[in-house]
Amino acid sequence: MVKKRNRDPEVLAEATHADDDGSGSDTDMIDVEFEWFNFKPDVDFHGVKSLVRQLLDVDSQLFDVSALADLILSQPTVGSTVKVDGEETDPYAFLTILNLYEHREKKVIKDLTEYLAAKGKTNSALAPLSGLLSSNAQVGLVLAERLINCPSEIAPPMYDMLIDEIEAAVEDKEPYEFTHYLIVSKTYHEIASTLDQEDAPKQKKNKAGKAKETFYFHPEDDVLQRHALASGSFEYTKDEGEGMADSKRAFQEMGIKSQGSMILIEANKFDGAVKAIKEYLNAQ
Template sequence: MVKKRNRDPEVLAEAPPVEADDSGSDDDVDMVNVDFEWFNFKPDIDFHGLKSLLRQLFDVDAQLFNLSALANLILSQPTIGSTVKVDGEDTDAYAFLTVLNVHEHRENQAIKDLAQYLLGKSRSNPALSALSNLLSSSSSQVGLVLAERLINCPAEISPPMYAMLIDEIEAAVEDKEPYEFTHYLIVSKTYHEIASALDQEDAPRTKKSKAGKASKETFYFHPEDEVLQRHALASGSYEYTKDEGEGMADSKRAFQEMGIKPQGSMILIEASKFEGAVKAIGEYLSPPQ
């Protein structure tokens, strides 16, 4: 069980060892134990690592936002949310999770831009219509949940981060801080399969039409998102605004060549159901005994 952290100076939760396959072989598997540590945000340490993870979270549309301002806003509330590190506090985070009060920060330009963006995206998908009404309301208390991790970071770090977030929100509400939400909005990423550029090049002309068919099934970069959407009032994906070719990194181009098309996603959960959703994440992603 994850211990609730003190909200004052940094107190680490005990990180369960996570076994990672370091061999690349199914027949001869070497397991490596990695100790992950949970920390409060530290403005003088975490700015650049946090900004990099935000850029990864928003994908090609990251260039639409002032990520420096958004990172600074997250760092201004250091006792809400967590970073996960391996080599001590003075290193960049492998992952982070936090929540921002959209109404409380409505005059902050970074939140204005992000809220307007999400409002537009919610209108592009009928499955997100409930979100459109909430974001347009001046009285709603929406907690914007932002979370991201490095691509090789195990999903098992997610349940403790969410569990600690609930504890920290409860403590903040007891202290009369503005974290008494009516809804939580998780911004994340999904993907679906498209025609692989490599398959298209290699396929005979008669088979190219078959190779060009795309799958409509949605897949999750974060396994916990599949659990969260089962508890959602509304959830859905959306296309990114920016062209995928604009400033695309080689690693992202490789995704496209392999037939994977990322897209943004939103999951809206009523506050009364959030704790149950977090418990379900823990049950789904608990390390094997």
């Protein structure tokens, strides 16, 4: 049975106690020990499929998510799941990488590549992306998602493992020698709530003239974009529907609107970006 490599126990220990914010407050804490595993197709299909659907948000409807989950699970030694109650349980998080050029003839990858190239044209900050995706460049598509209550401190070990596994795969002559890494993720910005309508005029007045601020669902994405050749957000194709922003309310007075996000990093800068993630999250 394939298992994850042994990792630095100090790194994993930090991730398992991520609920401790260091504030010294009396808030009740739950000690959870996270475990890292390789993908196991007969166990992980539904959990990975659900997380992929969450990652792609409303636009997951545009793709064969089952086929994408199957492709992810077909690479058992590259990428990780994070679980709490052993290998036979559903994952709380996953991270993997797919070679877009190697899998270009698979319909789900063809659809996803065309989608990402089209979205890249909607934001000038993503200008280099479209030409790159239509070339023979070896672009590694990084997909990472976790349940909303998972601590961000699980991210650095997952990225560390991914780098190790890519290096091992390249040594074995497998197609993981990338020129670029493309992280697909999500951002959001606040919008005025449709609830409490009597307060709506006041809210609109208070927010008038204020530029929309972009927030990251994954804090590590804020670090990754600082090392990027190109990064930016894009609007989803599918409509979230009336009231969806309020169902995702981040704060009492505001709803939130999700957007897709892409971060393109050159291969020679990826290791440095991952090290920066570790430094940033361990400093929190």
